[in-house]
Amino acid sequence: xxxxxxxxxxxxxxxxxxxxxxxxxxxxxxxxxxxxxxxxxxxxxxxxxxxxxxxxxxxxxxxxxxxxxxxxxxxxxxxxxxxxxxxxxxxxxxxxxxxxxxxxxxxxxxxxxxxxxxxxxxxxxxxxxxxxxxxxxxxxxxxxxxxxxxxxxxxxxxxxxxxxxxxxxxxxxxxxxxxxxxxxxxxxxxxxxxxxxxxxxxxxxxxxxxxxxxxxxxxxxxxxxxxxxxxxxxxxxxxxxxxxxxxxxxxxxxxxxxxxxxxxxxxxxxxxxxxxxxxxxxxxxxxxxxxxxxxxxxxxxxxxxxxxxxxxxxxxxxxxxxxxxxxxxxxxxxxxxxxxxxxxxxxxxxxxxxxxxxxxxxxxxxxxxxxxxxxxxxxxxxxxxxxxxxxxxxxxxxxxxxxxxxxxxxxxxxxxxxxxxxxxxxxxxxxxxxxxxxxxxxxxxxxxxxxxxxxxxxxxxxxxxxxxxxxxxxxxxxxxxxxxxxxxxxxxxxxxxxxxxxxxxxxxxxxxxxxxxxxxxxxxxxxxxxxxxxxxxxxxxxxxxxxxxxxxxxxxxxxxxxxxxxxxxxxxxxxxxxxxxxxxxxxxxxxxxxxxxxxxxxxxxxxxxxxxxxxxxxxxxxxxxxxxxxxxxxxxxxxxxxxxxxxxxxxxxxxxxxxxxxxxxxxxxxxxxxxxxxxxxxxxxxxxxxxxxxxxxxxxxxxxxxxxxxxxx
Amino acid sequence: xxxxxxxxxxxxxxxxxxxxxxxxxxxxxxxxxxxxxxxxxxxxxxxxxxxxxxxxxxxxxxxxxxxxxxxxxxxxxxxxxxxxxxxxxxxxxxxxxxxxxxxxxxxxxxxxxxxxxxxxxxxxxxxxxxxxxxxxxxxxxxxxxxxxxxxxxxxxxxxxxxxxxxxxxxxxxxxxxxxxxxxxxxxxxxxxxxxxxxxx
Numbered sequence: 051x052x053x054x055x056x057x058x059x060x061x062x063x064x065x066x067x068x069x070x071x072x073x074x075x076x077x078x079x080x081x082x083x084x085x086x087x088x089x090x091x092x093x094x095x096x097x098x099x100x101x102x103x104x105x106x107x108x109x110x111x112x113x114x115x116x117x118x119x120x121x122x123x124x125x126x127x128x129x130x131x132x133x134x135x136x137x138x139x140x141x142x143x144x145x146x147x148x149x150x151x152x153x154x155x156x157x158x159x160x161x162x163x164x165x166x167x168x169x170x171x172x173x174x175x176x177x178x179x180x181x182x183x184x185x186x187x188x189x190x191x192x193x194x195x196x197x198x199x200x201x202x203x204x205x206x207x208x209x210x211x212x213x214x215x216x217x218x219x220x221x222x223x224x225x226x227x228x229x230x231x232x233x234x235x236x237x238x239x240x241x242x243x244x245x246x247x248x249x250x251x252x253x254x255x256x257x258x259x260x261x262x263x264x265x266x267x268x269x270x271x272x273x274x275x276x277x278x279x280x281x282x283x284x285x286x287x288x289x290x291x292x293x294x295x296x297x298x299x300x301x302x303x304x305x306x307x308x309x310x311x312x313x314x315x316x317x318x319x320x321x322x323x324x325x326x327x328x329x330x331x332x333x334x335x336x337x338x339x340x341x342x343x344x345x346x347x348x349x350x351x352x353x354x355x356x357x358x359x360x361x362x363x364x365x366x367x368x369x370x371x372x373x374x375x376x377x378x379x380x381x382x383x384x385x386x387x388x389x390x391x392x393x394x395x396x397x398x399x400x401x402x403x404x405x406x407x408x409x410x411x412x413x414x415x416x417x418x419x420x421x422x423x424x425x426x427x428x429x430x431x432x433x434x435x436x437x438x439x440x441x442x443x444x445x446x447x448x449x450x451x452x453x454x455x456x457x458x459x460x461x462x463x464x465x466x467x468x469x470x471x472x473x474x475x476x477x478x479x480x481x482x483x484x485x486x487x488x489x490x491x492x493x494x495x496x497x498x499x500x501x502x503x504x505x506x507x508x509x510x511x512x513x514x515x516x517x518x519x520x521x522x523x524x525x526x527x528x529x530x531x532x533x534x535x536x537x538x539x540x541x542x543x544x545x546x547x548x549x550x551x552x553x554x555x556x557x558x559x560x561x562x563x564x565x566x567x568x569x570x571x572x573x574x575x576x577x578x579x580x581x582x583x584x585x586x587x588x589x590x591x592x593x594x595x596x597x598x599x600x601x602x603x604x605x606x607x608x609x610x611x612x613x614x615x616x617x618x619x620x621x622x623x624x625x626x627x628x629x630x631x632x633x634x635x636x637x638x639x640x641x642x643x644x645x646x647x648x649x650x651x652x653x654x655x656x657x658x659x660x661x662x663x664x665x666x667x668x669x670x671x672x673x674x675x676x677x678x679x680x681x682x683x684x685x686x687x688x689x690x691x692x693x694x695x696x697x698x699x700x701x702x703x704x705x706x707x708x709x710x711x712x713x714x715x716x717x718x719x720x721x722x723x724x725x726x727x728x729x730x731x732x733x734x735x736x737x738x739x740x741x742x743x744x745x746x747x748x749x750x751x752x753x754x755x756x757x758x759x760x761x762x763x
Numbered sequence: 764x765x766x767x768x769x770x771x772x773x774x775x776x777x778x779x780x781x782x783x784x785x786x787x788x789x790x791x792x793x794x795x796x797x798x799x800x801x802x803x804x805x806x807x808x809x810x811x812x813x814x815x816x817x818x819x820x821x822x823x824x825x826x827x828x829x830x831x832x833x834x835x836x837x838x839x840x841x842x843x844x845x846x847x848x849x850x851x852x853x854x855x856x857x858x859x860x861x862x863x864x865x866x867x868x869x870x871x872x873x874x875x876x877x878x879x880x881x882x883x884x885x886x887x888x889x890x891x892x893x894x895x896x897x898x899x900x901x902x903x904x905x906x907x908x909x910x911x912x913x914x915x916x917x918x919x920x921x922x923x924x925x926x927x928x929x930x931x932x933x934x935x936x937x938x939x940x941x942x943x944x945x946x947x948x949x950x951x952x953x954x955x956x957x958x959x960x961x962x963x
Contacts, residue, residue: 580940582859582932584916592915593930594828599849602910606851
């Protein structure tokens with residue numbers, strides 16, 4: 051900065067120097083231009099220059115200060131900026147620190163939790179340890195116990211070994227006794243041979259004896275036979291006696307026989323009568339059944355009859371309501387047909403009348419047309435006549451005019467004649483006269499023509515009038531005819547027509563009514579048809595004889611009968627049971643057909659019973675086997691005399707009563723019961739039961755004792 | 764079947780109608796539960812699945828009736844076939860399925876086949892059988908054991924064959940009737956309807 055300042059100073063100095071050096075030339079120039087120097091002005095100028103220099107200097111200083119100030123500001127700003135930066139950094143650091151702090155706090159918490167868990171675990175472990183220690187101690191105790199037991203067992207083992215040694219010795223003894231017995235046996239066999247020989251001799255003696263005995267028995271038989279014969283003879287004698295007494299009774303018996311025969315015959319007759327009566331009764335019953343059936347049928351028939359009567363009534367009502375003599379559908383149809391025929395006839399009549407009326411009307415129309423034609427003709431004629439009349443009048447007028455003219459002309463001519471001399475004017479006049487006369491002639495001709503025409507027209511009109519009259523006459527005649535046709539035809543026909551119309555209307559109404567009725571009936575017929583009704587005249591209804599319905603009905607009937615029978619049988623049984631409750635049920639063989647279910651169940655029962663039996667057999671066999679094996683192996687036969695009491699009989703027992711009785715206590719322990727035999731074994735009881743507390747040892751000791759007793763004796 | 768694909772003769776028509784009755788009666792018996800369901804087996808006919816009985820007694824009865832019916836159809840002497848369902852306990856007629864048969868007797872004289880394809884006839888028959896099946900929805904339930912019978916309405920001059928006998932019309936007292944579809948072979952026209960006892 052100082053350096054910069056220096057440079058600025060230098061630059062300012064330079065610029066100042068240059069500034070100072072520069073104006074000298076213009077001054078000089080001005081000096082030159084102004085003339086020779088003016089010191090005052092020069093001074094002034096230098097002063098001014100000094101002032102300017104000072105000003106520049108101050109300015110420079112100011113600038114320098116300004117720059118310094120700026121610099122300062124800049125540095126200040128920078129410092130502030132840096133400070134701010136540092137502040138922000140520190141803030142961020144602070145945040146980091148705070149975060150870390152929180153993390154650490156969380157960790158501490160976790161560690162605390164873990165610690166607590168660990169502590170818990172530790173306590174558990176300690177408890178487990180304690181338990182294990184306890185177990186260990188108990189196990190130790192057990193071990194000790196076992197050791198003690200083992201010792202005991204060893205002791206017993208030793209004692210048992212001693213016993214075994216004793217037993218071996220005994221066995222050797224027994225073997226020696228056995229050899230001795232063998233020797234004895236041989237001796238005995240020799241004795242046996244001797245005995246056999248003696249036996250043979252004895253048997254020979256015996257045979258001799260038997261022969262003697264047989265001869266003896268034969269004799270005895272003979273004696274017996276003789277005795278029997280004697281008895282028979284005695285019996286014969288007794289029989290003869292009885293026969294004699296019976297012979298004395300024969301006539302009585304014959305009488306009785308006769309009586310009995312009579313009775314028999316009478317009874318036979320009565321039996322026949324009875325059977326006849328039975329048959330009759332049977333017949334009557336059948337008749338009764340038939341009668342009942344017929345009665346039922348009758349009832350059915352009556353019902354049907356009523357139904358039919360109702361139907362008939364309905365029909366009759368229908369007939370009455372319609373006012374027709376309807377008794378049967380055929381009547382109705384007949385009636386309908388009649389009505390239709392009548393209707394047809396009436397229609398025909400109607401048609402003919404209508405046609406007649408129409409023809410008459412047509413004729414009338416023709417006539418009226420003609421009349422109108424004629425009228426128009428007459429009108430035309432009248433018009434013509436009128437025109438002709440007018441023409442005539444005009445012509446007459448003209449004639450009058452012409453006559454007047456002629457008269458005038460004549461007068462003129464006369465005047466001329468009178469006035470003028472006929473010589474002068476005669477040719478002219480004569481010519482004029484002629485001319486006039488010609489004209490007159492012409493007019494007269496014309497007139498005559500006209501008159502002719504008029505007469506013609508008049509004639510024509512006359513003829514037309516005549517025609518008109520004739521036409522009128524004709525018309526009248528026609529009218530008369532019409533009136534006569536309407537009188538005879540009209541006056542009579544009108545009535546007839548009106549009557550006929552009335553009739554037609556009536557018939558139409560009737561027809562409509564009948565049509566309705568017909569429709570109604572057809573609908574009913576249709577309905578009946580739908581319901582299955584039919585016309586018995588045209589149709590017959592057939593069905594197969596053995597159709598399923600009849601079959602099913604028969605089956606049903608059969609079933610019903612069977613059931614009825616059963617019911618009666620059962621009711622009999624019930625009655626019998628009520629009368630005598632101890633009647634044997636089996637006497638009434640209930641032949642109720644057992645249901646399928648029952649049969650199935652029975653079968654199942656049998657099967658299961660069979661299975662049971664087989665199992666029992668197998669069990670028995672097995673048990674027997676087991677018992678014999680037990681007996682053979684242990685030397686004791688075991689029986690259960692009463693509940694929880696066991697009887698043991700040794701195979702070596704000397705007496706049947708030498709048995710050991712054991713009782714099973716409620717806690718499962720087995721105790722020996724005292725009896726005569728057990729009393730004799732006091733020593734063993736004391737040793738094995740009281741001291742050693744072993745029942746098997748006691749039992750084997752008893753066995754050994756008994757065995758030794760048997761063999762030694 | 765004597766009918767060709769295009770035309771149909773009297774004999775073919777009689778056979779078709781008899782066949783329809785055989786299947787229709789079986790269908791009704793199955794649908795109305797007159798015989799137990801397990802005595803029926805499924806067969807396919809008229810391009811639809813139908814039930815046919817396996818009960819030998821019922822089978823023989825139906826074949827007897829249908830063969831006789833076929834004869835009568837051929838002679839054009841049959842007017843109606845009625846399937847009557849009777850309650851066995853009360854002997855009351857509960858339902859009557861009636862098939863009115865209109866025979867074109869002119870077909871007996873002229874043997875020329877009519878022009879109507881077998882397919883169209885079978886389509887018509889199928890719709891009739893479908894409708895019979897559908898009627899089960901509105902017919903009252905048969906709660907008691909029932910049996911059925913087939914009645915044939917014939918012309919009066921017919922000779923009654925053996926095994927057949929005359930019968931009553933078995934009309935239902937207070938019935939309601941519903942007409943069903945009909946079909947025609949152009950020789951025989953069969954109008955079907957069902958009448959059933961009104962239930963309170």
